[in-house]
Amino acid sequence: MTQERGPRLDRRAVVGGAAALTAVAAGGAARAAAPRRKYAIVGTGHRSRMFQDAIWGPHKDASELVAVCDLNPGRVAYTQRRSREAGAKQPRGYVHTDFERMIRETKPETIIVTTVDATHDNYIVRALEAGCDVITEKPMTTTAAKAQRIIDACQRTGRNIRVTFNYRYSPPRTQIKDLLMSGEIGDVLSVDFNWLLNTNHGADYFRRWHSNKANSGGLMVHKATHHFDLVNWWLSALPQTVWAYGKREFYTPTMAKRLGLKGAHERCRTCPEKDKCSFYLDLAADPSLKALYIDNEKYDGYFRDQCVWRPEINIEDTMNVIVKYDTGATLSYSLNACNAWEGYNIAFNGTKGRIEHSIVEQVYVAGGDMVQGGIQPGGVTTRVMPLRGAPRIIEPWTGTGGHGGGDDVMLADIFAAEGARPDKYFRVSDQNGGAYSILIGAAANRCFETGGPVNIAEMATGLRRPAYAPMPTRNDPVPMPPRKA
Ligand SMILES: NC(=O)c1ccc[n+]([C@@H]2O[C@H](COP(=O)([O-])OP(=O)(O)OC[C@H]3O[C@@H](n4cnc5c(N)ncnc54)[C@H](O)[C@@H]3O)[C@@H](O)[C@H]2O)c1
Structure with a gap:
């Protein structure tokens, strides 16, 4: 591990260093005077809507969404529709293979990464190399090798990224x-x-x-x-x-049978046992889930309501660490x-x-x-x-x-216009x-x-100690507790 370096702060984006800084909530005149910061979002699913709504809503005087990008063109169009409904300028839409073109043409200062977890590293590294700041959703990435790629890219470009631990x-x-x-x-x-x-x-x-x-x-x-x-x-x-x-012992074909089902099926929508299964999810009954997923299945074949009992699931449901x-x-x-x-x-x-x-x-x-x-x-x-x-x-x-309540406090910290102030909690x-x-x-x-x-x-090299608040230590004196009554 190397020594912690001082913060490399742009106008408000980032992070780390000897004193963590957190953005100050808006204050009218200064906010109006500052130019709006340009953002692009890659990954236009459920989580990206929180960032869209923040940019088009409470933080619209300080922020502008110039472009969105996804492998699913239906969700790109859905996001553009949402922008019009919000009364905001429509962001330009791009397919994921045009990520660099999007940056060249729309010149965002910050890329917000809200794609599937295992793809984060790819967009983080490319955005850094294109000269952008990066805000990424958690998890930053999925493996030690991908984390190393990001750490190396940060060192190479001299930039820090922000991970949204809400x-x-x-x-x-x-x-x-x-x-x-x-x-x-x-x-x-x-x-x-x-x-x-x-x-x-x-x-x-x-x-x-x-x-x-x-x-x-x-x-x-x-x-x-x-x-x-x-x-x-x-x-x-x-x-x-x-x-x-x-x-994994619960979400299994065996458990489906123990619960009285015939076994696993492909998905809830077409399930022959939907009336018997209390894990049935009706995507069509929720307007958001329908608009995000059912309406866009035709573009990527992704089913948001796959059977929880499928044998091919390979994640654990019970973990001790x-x-x-x-x-x-x-x-x-x-x-x-x-x-x-x-x-x-x-x-x-x-x-x-x-x-x-x-x-x-x-x-x-x-x-x-x-x-x-x-x-x-x-x-x-x-x-x-x-x-x-x-x-x-x-x-x-x-x-x-x-x-x-963490999302709104974090968004105010990310999108506020007036620079940064010390945060005693180093959030x-x-x-x-x-x-x-x-x-x-x-x-x-x-x-x-x-x-x-x-x-x-x-597992990784070149990591720095994150900026954390000072805590009581093993060296502090501990007064003898009073005798037990
Ligand atoms: N901080 C939190 O509390 C919180 C909550 C929910 C989700 N998240 C994170 O947000 C991210 C997105 O999750 P979500 O729930 O919105 O999922 P989602 O499935 O709704 O959306 C993911 C989007 O990424 C797109 N995508 C997939 N692969 C891509 C690629 N290679 N290039 C471009 N686009 C691609 C999909 O088409 C989809 O639109 C995840 O990393 C997740 O962990 C964080």
Whole structure:
């Protein structure tokens, strides 16, 4: 690992360095005076709509969407239709093979990458080499080799990219960072973290492109990248060693039979057993899902409602991981995709006490007409327990909208016009934060094959320590706790 370098900041895009910076929310006169920043989006599916709506809505004075690009021309046209409905100037549309031509002709300053996970590296590297800044959706990429490609391209071009870890910005998760930074529980020795996916959103991974590990890296990369990033960032720590075990035991043809079905079929729309299967998804019943996927199947043959019981699915539904960090802290993590509720329980065990924190998320499927990753009313529980004495119930910081209120806070940070100010939580992530998160998942995938353990340092070179907030350390004095009553 090399020493961290200072931030290379453009007007507002990026990231990293000795002091993380976060953009200031808009302030009328200065915003009106600044020229609008030009963006292009590659990948015009469900997630890209969040960026489109931000550019055409609250951030329209500072931002302009000049072009969109996708392998599916139907979704490009759908995005252009949305721009007209939003009263915005229509972005120019390109097929994916014309990516460089799009950049030459429309001159975006920043490319937003919202394609299928395994294709991110390709667009990130090409955008950097064309002289653009890059904002990429999580996971930054899907394998260690692809992460290396991105790290090398950043070094070659002297640019940083931004990875949109929206959970860092979700107020109750930011509050956990605040509590850990305060030192109330001392330095963290270990973390117990269980993430549960329910049989709506969780099952949905087994219907879509995510069900093929070559596309998504499996749930250890695609989904757990959020969770590993949260722990890396919460602890301001670097992962060193990973052990893991994973299996697929629920979303299988055998389970279909145990549930009384004849077996797996191709997709929900044509399923002969749709009346019997409670995992049936009616894409046509949701206008968003219909417009995004059914209406555009004719262009790429992609079915968004593939059978969750198909034998060819090759991602795990049940995963257990142990991570050792450079601070000495250890993480015990599990991810299960066939649960009764969605959300998580986490506990931080520190030298002065323990934080217990839990969030219950609302029911949704990706791309549908419902809030994505919203928190259930009353769904946040946080308490701090000193080693001896009464626990303290914490009033949660709240936010509304997608991903526990994180999406809107992050978008304001990305698109605001007036430059940057220091962020005590260092929520902006660059390619190093993106890599350290996915490398845990890639290492877990390797453990599933080999039995592990995997040393993270052997997976990629040239990584820098991400800019993280200072935390209580092993060297801080710990006052003797009071005698037990
Ligand atoms: N941060 C979050 O909370 C969050 C939430 C949802 C999705 N995402 C991420 O957003 C990205 C997109 O996911 P989505 O849910 O929108 O999926 P999606 O299937 O709705 O959209 C993906 C789009 O990429 C296009 N595409 C596929 N391969 C391509 C290629 N080679 N070149 C150009 N276009 C290509 C598809 O045609 C489609 O339009 C993923 O990386 C996903 O992990 C992040």
